[in-house]
Amino acid sequence: MRSDMKPEFFKIIHADLFTTEQLRIPPDFLKHISKDESGIAVIDEGPDATYSWHVxxxxxxxxxxxxxxxxxxxxxxxxxxYDFLVFRYEGNMYFTVAxxxxxxxxxxxxxNKRMHQKLGSSSGGKHRGRPLKTLIEVPRRRVGRPPKDLPLLSQVRGRSPSxxxxxxxxxxxVWKxxxxxxxxxxxxxxxxxxSSVYISYVVNIPADFARTYLPTRKTEFVLEDHLSGRFWTLNFNPGTLNSFSGGWPTFVLDNQLEAGDICxxxxxxxxxxxxxxxxxxxxxKAHF
Structure with a gap:
């Protein structure tokens, strides 16, 4: 295997081999996965995939x-x-599959993915605030950009509690x-x-969580409000103080967050x- 190629393995689906219940990763492949990696793998069909599964x-x-x-x-x-699956390991417990x-x-x-999406949305009222177990729709367009007429960050820094x-x-x-x-x-x-909602407009992320689940480079995240379904984009900044910054001020203003609230x-x-x-x-109340 060339050094620039990602490691791959294949599996054949067969009920008699119990591959529909759980899937065993080839023992020789485990050398590519650190023992310190998290217990959740993300699987999708590549860069153009609309959905991802957490397994x-x-x-x-x-x-x-x-x-x-x-x-x-x-x-x-x-x-x-006898369906044939080829898994490619992209790193950080992320696999693409053909x-x-x-x-x-x-x-x-x-x-089937469209049908599952319809079923998920139709049952959302009964399970409000809880996601589908493994089917996640990941928007590929840049959603949640603030309108041009929103105040600049320099205008909202130092705002007073409302x-x-x-x-x-x-x-x-609220803590309970x-x-x-x-x-x-x-x-x-x-x-x-x-500091998170009036002054610096930065929200810090626990170090253990960031180390286990988040990327090691600056990355743009999509943030979805579980009640309204609205989207915002935030900039994740790794480092000594892992944090969300760019996009967070807009989210704070749109949802009128105050000190003492919990997210x-x-x-x-x-x-x-x-x-x-x-x-x-x-x-x-949040304004829309």
Missing amino acids: QFCRTEDGMFLTDGWKDFVRDHSLGK IFDQTGCQKDVGF RRMPTEKEKAD AATAFTSCFPYFIRPLYA IFELTGKWRMRIHIFRACQTT
Whole structure:
């Protein structure tokens, strides 16, 4: 294999081999995956893919397996007997996959993905605020750009609070509500301080979370509000203080965030996060 080529392995789908329940990664391939990598793999069909799947991987005495989420991937792609999958490891627990059927031709699975999207959106009312387990739509266009008439960052720095400060009971209540949140996706909780919403307009990311799940270079993320479905773009800055900056001021203003509020950032796709806002005082409404 040339040094500039990404490592690959292939698998053949067959129910009798239990490859529709879980998928064993070839033992010799494990040398390409650090033991320190996270327990969640992201799988899609390459740079032009519309969707990504999060699949848990598990190390056992018998080897390394793709487990939780794999059956969803099999279902969404209508994988059947003798379908042939070629996995390419892009690094940082991100795999691209090419799927071929028994004719030797690449398989078209777009219909099933569209159907799954419809089912997911139709059931959203019943599971509000919770994402589909493994099917994630990743917009490829640059959404959420602030309109030209929004104030410049220099104009919003140092803004004053627009509501009263929360009481100690309100702080305790909002923290209790936020910490009750659960998800099958990786997430972190970030209480908002004055510096994040009035002065510097930077939100820091826990070092352990950034080291485990986020890229090591400056990257643009798509941020989706779980209630409204609106999108913003943020700049992720790795380093000693991992943080979101560019785009964060617009999000703060659009949602009228204040010190004392708590945000949960949920990693739902490659360079995509869903945000949940817990307000310390229920007196501020986001403007749209």
